[in-house]
Amino acid sequence: MxxxxxxxxxxxxxxxxxxxxxxxxxxxxxxxxxxxxxxxxxxxxxxxxxxxxxxxxxxxxxxxxxxxxxxxxxxxxxxxxxxxxxxxxxxDNFNSTQLPTPRILATIVALLWSKIVPQTAKEVIDPAIGSGTLLFSLIDQLRFLNHSKNSFVLTGIDNDPAMLDLADVSSYLNKLPVDLLRQDALQPWLTGKKDVAVSDVPVGYYPLDNNAKNFDNCQLSGHSFAHILFIEQIIKKLKPSGYAFLIVPKMILSGKEAADFMTWLTKKVNILAVVDLPDDLFANMKYPKSILVLQNHGQKMQLRKVLVTKLGSLKDKSSLVKLNVELNNWVNE
Missing domain, CATH: 1.10.150.470 (DNA polymerase; domain 1)
Incomplete structure (x- = not known):
């Protein structure tokens, strides 16, 4: 107290x-x-x-x-x-894409990561790093699990200089060096392919229609969905057998509007898990969210049953314990 x-x-x-x-x-x-x-x-x-x-x-x-x-x-x-x-x-009235990701989501991603990602995966990117909360909270927890050893090579992308300034401060406060790049993450990246991508995917429409035409999931007319293009870009930039832990709007995973995207996605990657987040986690429930876990195709790709689950309210302290048990059962299967 x-x-x-x-x-x-x-x-x-x-x-x-x-x-x-x-x-x-x-x-x-x-x-x-x-x-x-x-x-x-x-x-x-x-x-x-x-x-x-x-x-x-x-x-x-x-x-x-x-x-x-x-x-x-x-x-x-x-x-x-x-x-x-x-x-x-x-x-300062941040818009929805600028809001810090709740730290508890980093804990959930760390749980998932610890079950499936090999220790050789060191190069990690957040292509919508914002203030850095998700990336640094995640790596800090993984560092704790690995007895404080930090051998990760971190990269963050954002096109908002104010967000990059916040991420820079968060980097040195957490003692986690990061290469910060200011650019549109849907343009060609100023960095190479990575072992793991983690991101709270920004939701909305992408205004640059000419650039959207470089993606399989562009709309034939009008603006394309930025979050869909974002996921496609991440997949392009993963190494073979690389992983992605993405916080995404639930609407892209199920329902009529999701059919075309999910058909495309299942051809491009191995979907490992979908964890629906509790409804009371976000103040703005216009877009309920899920954690989508993917693995790129490659020789080391894991073939396993897709885990589909819903996390209970985090006001109940047993919710994370139950999720951990479920993850252990899933991995053991």
């Missing part, structure tokens, strides 16, 4: 210094958040064109000292940054 109270006090203190900088520089909460952690990491307040003013520099210097930032554990810094990113999402 004391730890929770202390974390809440820390959060309020961090929120205060971010807000002071935001108002002084007249920038977004996101920009002030990134600069605050840069200041704290470098133990120096960045001043450009006399901003922030000497008065505010003096004020922040005192408040920074009270935070005792250098004494905080890495996990605490990372958690505070995550909470403040949620605050930024609210204050």
């Amino acid at each position: 004391e730890d929770l109270e202390h974390l809440n006090e820390l959060y309020l203190s961090f929120e205060e210094v971010v807000d002071i900088l935001r108002k002084e520089l007249n920038v977004t909460f996101t920009e002030a958040l990134v600069e605050t952690f840069d200041n704290l990491e470098h133990q120096k307040i960045k001043v450009e064109a006399n901003a922030p003013s000497a008065k505010i520099v003096e004020l922040l210097t005192k408040k920074y000292a009270n935070l005792e930032y250098e004494k905080l554990e890495t996990s605490v810094k990372s958690h505070l940054f995550y909470l403040l990113t949620l605050k930024a999402a609210d204050v």
